[in-house]
Amino acid sequence: MTSTTSPSALDAAVVVDSIADLVCENYVFPDAARQLADLLRRRSAEGSYRTESAQELADAVTADLRSVNGDLHLALKHHEVPVPSERGAAVLAAMRREFDASLGGVPRVELLDGGVAVLEIGPKTFPLDWAAQPLAAALSLVAPARALILDLRRNAGGDPNTVAFICGYLLDGRTHLNTLVSRQGEVAEQSWTPPFVPGARFGADKPVYVLTSGTTFSAGEELAYDLQQLGRAEIVGEPTRGGAHPREGWTVHPHLELSVPVARAVNPVSGTNWEGTGVRPDVPCDAGAALDRALELAVARLA
Structure with missing residues (x-):
């Protein structure tokens, strides 16, 4: 196996091709x-x-991948730990380590003043077959609260199926959330x-506030x-980062994974998505002040 510190030994030109x-x-x-x-190909020939350094190769290729339309899901990702070669396996291996270190993606559940609950979901919306149990426990725990604050300020993306699962606790009846359109327009x-x-269920009637930051990305944004x-x-x-395109990953070297968006999201209400613009807050404020601001809003509304 080729060392990660020497992409030239594996022929960087072949990898880039x-x-x-x-x-x-x-x-x-x-x-x-x-x-x-x-x-x-032109940049490689030049x-x-x-x-x-594999890290430097990843940085240089990522900058070029994003230079045409600014798609933040286009990337060559460097992994310190060698990753499996199977398609999509690299990102799952990295996410599993985060899942195990974050109480299953629910690092905070707390009851605040006035019967307002805060639930942090992060650092990812992890794959549903991993996350269903801790999320169900946390969402059931906050169900009796008078209002709910969902903290997504550190959420960097993940599984759209998990997004739908979470929304199921906050809405009544089956609700259409999103449509993915393929490269062919289908x-x-x-x-x-x-x-x-x-x-x-928390249900569809009580107040919900969602906290966002410039770090919130992808499925967290959805x-x-x-x-x-x-x-x-x-x-x-704060406005979020602005990445709406679902991606897949290919391992192109034991320490390098290519991320490529393979579809685009279309919201049934807006007819578009948050790509490039981010999710725009209804109540703009610094991310560090968002929890206090949301708590003020919730208490005032309940009063």
Whole structure:
């Protein structure tokens, strides 16, 4: 196996060429995909990717991948720990370590003044087959609260199925949340809240506030955006990062994973998504002050 400290030993040009092929074949926007593939090959021929560090290679390729349309899901990710070669396995291995270190993605559940509960979901919305049990426990625990604050300020993305699961506790009846449209312009998948959730629902009538920051990304953004567009929650905090395209990952080296968006999200209410713009807060404020601000809003509304 080639060392991560010497991408030249594995032939960086070959790695970049494989990246160009994968982008061209899979990126959701075909015209941009061809433009990016041409850019990568030209930059490689110019010697722009000669480096002795896999981290430096990842940084240089990522900068070029994002130079055409600013898609933050386009990336060559460096992993310190060697990752499996199977498609999608690299990001799952990294997420599993975060899951085990964060109480299953529910690091904070607390009852604040006036019967207002705060529930932090992060650092990811982890795959549903991992996260269903801790999320069901936490969401059932806060169900009797008079109002709920969902803290997504440190949530960097994850599984859209988990987003739908969480929304199932905050809405009544099956609700259409999102539609994924493929590279070919066809409906690839629709996201709906589940007809049944384990435990107690918070329900659709009591106040919900969602905290966001400039770190909130991807599936974390979807959770905020879905609830906002449905009129179910007020967003308090900062605009989010702006990554709406679902991605897949390919291991192109034991320490390097290529992330490529393979579909685009279409919200059934807005007809669009938060790509590039981020989720815009209903109550803008610094992320550090968002919890206090949301608590003030909740207490005032309940009074």
